[in-house]
Amino acid sequence: MVGFLGKIKDTLKEITYGMALHSQVTGILKTRMYIEHLFTLMVLGDMLGFPVLPPYYSLRLLPYAIPNVQKWKHRFYRERDFTDIIYG
Amino acid sequence: MRGLGEYLDKFKETKMIIFAGKGGLGKTTCSAALAYYLAVKKGKKTLCFSTDPQASLSDIFERDLFGKGEVEVAPNLYVVEIDADKRIRDYIEDVKRKIKEMYKMEEIPQEIESYIETSAVEPAMYESATYDAMVEYLVSGKYDYYIFDMPPFGHGVRMIAMAEVLSAWVEKITEAREKAREYDEIAARLRGGSPLSEDAILKELYDIRSRLSYFRDIMLDRNKTGFFMVMTPENMSILDTEKALKMFNELGLTLSGIVVNQVLPPEMINNPSPLIARRAEVQQKYLSVIKDKFGKYIVSVIPMFDREPKGLKMLEKVASYLVENPLQI
Numbered sequence: 001m002v003g004f005l006g007k008i009k010d011t012l013k014e015i016t017y018g019m020a021l022h023s024q025v026t027g028i029l030k031t032r033m034y035i036e037h038l039f040t041l042m043v044l045g046d047m048l049g050f051p052v053l054p055p056y057y058s059l060r061l062l063p064y065a066i067p068n069v070q071k072w073k074h075r076f077y078r079e080r081d082f083t084d085i086i087y088g
Numbered sequence: 089m090r091g092l093g094e095y096l097d098k099f100k101e102t103k104m105i106i107f108a109g110k111g112g113l114g115k116t117t118c119s120a121a122l123a124y125y126l127a128v129k130k131g132k133k134t135l136c137f138s139t140d141p142q143a144s145l146s147d148i149f150e151r152d153l154f155g156k157g158e159v160e161v162a163p164n165l166y167v168v169e170i171d172a173d174k175r176i177r178d179y180i181e182d183v184k185r186k187i188k189e190m191y192k193m194e195e196i197p198q199e200i201e202s203y204i205e206t207s208a209v210e211p212a213m214y215e216s217a218t219y220d221a222m223v224e225y226l227v228s229g230k231y232d233y234y235i236f237d238m239p240p241f242g243h244g245v246r247m248i249a250m251a252e253v254l255s256a257w258v259e260k261i262t263e264a265r266e267k268a269r270e271y272d273e274i275a276a277r278l279r280g281g282s283p284l285s286e287d288a289i290l291k292e293l294y295d296i297r298s299r300l301s302y303f304r305d306i307m308l309d310r311n312k313t314g315f316f317m318v319m320t321p322e323n324m325s326i327l328d329t330e331k332a333l334k335m336f337n338e339l340g341l342t343l344s345g346i347v348v349n350q351v352l353p354p355e356m357i358n359n360p361s362p363l364i365a366r367r368a369e370v371q372q373k374y375l376s377v378i379k380d381k382f383g384k385y386i387v388s389v390i391p392m393f394d395r396e397p398k399g400l401k402m403l404e405k406v407a408s409y410l411v412e413n414p415l416q417i
Contacts, residue, residue, distance in 0.1 A: 013280070017278075017279070017280070021278050021279075024278065025275050025278050025279060028271050028274055028275045028278070029271070029275055031271055032268055032271035032272060032275065035264055035267050035268040035271065036268055038264055039261060039264040039265055039268060042257075042260065042261045042264060043261060044203075046207070047203050052257070053253070053254070053257050054210065054212035054213060054215070054216045055207035055210065055212075055213070056179075056212075056213055056216030056217065056220060057216075057254070057257075057258070057296055058207070059179070059180070059183045059204065059207055060183070060292060060296070061289055061292055061293070062183060062187070062200070062203075062204070063183065063186045063187045063190050064288050064289045064292070065289075066187060066190075066191065066200060069199075069200070
């Protein structure tokens with residue numbers, strides 16, 4: 001009985017989340033991705049030919065940035081069109 | 089004019105003393121002599137560190153110090169002649185090792201590897217590595233005094249400016265990272281998840297920021313850091329010192345004093361050698377220009393010696409003019 005009630009509770013929680021919060025969380029994560037890319041540009045800009053500062057301290061941060069480098073470069077070089085205005 | 093001793097008496101909290109100026113005028117000699125005085129005569133644990141790629145501390149102390157780390161050359165007197173190339177190589181190897189360990193990789197991806205290798209050969213890396221070593225020694229707080237022999241003028245002042253530029257840069261990227269962290273936390277809360285673990289990048293950034301701020305705060309504190317220019321009675325040196333003063337003002341730094349080096353005693357004007365007599369005469373002319381232009385800054389005048397200022401005995405002699413009994417002009 002407790003298990004059944006627990007399942008109902010979880011389902012209601014997920015429905016509420018989906019209806020009220022999911023789009024908000026997606027928006028937040030999208031903004032967070034933009035900030036992450038900006039951060040990567042500030043640290044590893046010279047990887048794309050934008051020298052920001054001597055890379056001594058950037059190299060110290062490089063190991064942590066590696067998982068995002070590909071996505072960041074892809075997004076940076078991606079062609080833009082009018083749909084970007086709509087979908088960001 | 090009572091020498092650098094007067095300065096040391098007045099600014100008792102002094103931690104760091106920096107000698108700047110054109111190449112070949114005696115910055116390294118002054119740094120070594122002052123370090124000798126503080127360590128041996130005053131019993132203060134002192135580090136003499138040369139940031140000049142053409143440093144000659146090995147030559148002055150008559151032993152091989154290059155790339156050997158902190159070497160005690162006399163009681164309380166430690167000397168560092170940095171091998172910046174080796175420091176860069178070690179640093180690069182550390183970064184590579186960390187990447188391999190973090191991602192359990194045998195080989196670093198080609199793209200990242202070539203980025204690291206290209207960064208390693210950038211000319212600015214040399215300055216950064218030297219600067220980082222300065223910061224590291226100062227932050228360690230192991231010494232009563234840190235005497236830094238800066239590379240020739242333009243480069244030297246740029247090293248000083250670096251503190252401001254780097255601090256501002258680290259501040260900005262830390263801000264961006266903190267913002268990202270805020271968004272992460274909000275998203276995690278809304279999803280009803282558990283609190284996030286510590287952000288490793290933010291941890292590194294806080295560490296870099298605290299080291300740089302500590303260094304910058306000491307360097308910009310007049311009570312803790314003394315900047316001295318070394319010059320000689322020559323026109324080129326006068327012009328260079330004028331430029332340096334302008335740059336110091338632009339950077340918001342206060343010049344603590346000027347040391348005039350390699351001065352021929354005035355009686356040399358009567359020397360039977362026309363060459364020496366003429367040189368002494370020219371020097372006297374420029375000494376009066378120096379007095380007019382920089383009079384309030386002059387703290388010490390050191391004579392030209394009959395031999396190279398090398399070895400502890402000669403350093404003691406230089407130190408006595410530099411700190412206690414400067415030549416009067």
